[in-house]
Amino acid sequence: KQEVTQIPAALSVPEGENLVLNCSFTDSAIYNLQWFRQDPGKGLTSLLLIQSSQREQTSGRLNASLDKSSGRSTLYIAASQPGDSATYLCAVVAQGGSEKLVFGKGTKLTVNP
Amino acid sequence: SAVISQKPSRDICQRGTSLTIQCQVDSQVTMMFWYRQQPGQSLTLIATANQGSEATYESGFVIDKFPISRPNLTFSTLTVSNMSPEDSSIYLCSVEEQAWGYGYTFGSGTRLTVV
Numbered sequence: 546k547q548e549v550t551q552i553p554a555a556l557s558v559p560e561g562e563n564l565v566l567n568c569s570f571t572d573s574a575i576y577n578l579q580w581f582r583q584d585p586g587k588g589l590t591s592l593l594l595i596q597s598s599q600r601e602q603t604s605g606r607l608n609a610s611l612d613k614s615s616g617r618s619t620l621y622i623a624a625s626q627p628g629d630s631a632t633y634l635c636a637v638v639a640q641g642g643s644e645k646l647v648f649g650k651g652t653k654l655t656v657n658p
Numbered sequence: 659s660a661v662i663s664q665k666p667s668r669d670i671c672q673r674g675t676s677l678t679i680q681c682q683v684d685s686q687v688t689m690m691f692w693y694r695q696q697p698g699q700s701l702t703l704i705a706t707a708n709q710g711s712e713a714t715y716e717s718g719f720v721i722d723k724f725p726i727s728r729p730n731l732t733f734s735t736l737t738v739s740n741m742s743p744e745d746s747s748i749y750l751c752s753v754e755e756q757a758w759g760y761g762y763t764f765g766s767g768t769r770l771t772v773v
Contacts, residue, residue, distance in 0.1 A: 576760060577759060577760060579761055586668075587767055588664070588750050588766040588767035589701075589750065589767075590764075591762065591763060591764070636762075638760065645703055646703070646752075646762055648700040648701045649700065650699070650700045
């Protein structure tokens, strides 16, 4: 059974700092991995999608890497801003077409002005 | 990516009543998914809804409690029936987009409080 773990559970940083969020998964047979952002009481906004054949994806100040063999992904946020404060969720889709997203519990990020 | 309109965005309901949540997608999609997020928890899949067939429910979720409709390729509803305070959660719909490498897009969520 696939399990996704995110470390740390919470992170507080000063504005302008670069930071890394970690995600690990127990079964390396994944189809893809997706990072989401969730603001309090709201839905999910997709940030980056990495296919199993890819090593990384970039969007603006965000960079996500994937090491499928070791079961790890990182989300790098450069020059953090207070508007980046949110919960960041990592989710994987199992290879073989189960089409189910398996989520981690998220990392709650607070960027202080 | 697809745009999903979900409503209501939030509601406060009396126990014993039912609430129907709607999701409208701006493009045709084969599969729609319904999730629940209990306070302080991550997302749990309730069911998968294909157009023209019965929804497939995950372990712990039953059709009598969470009936789902999927009348066409752009619309679905989830009803939370006979509500109790334990049903207080955020409910989200989602679609899988084949054209986007099977990435997932989510609606804005419905924040339900049962009193």
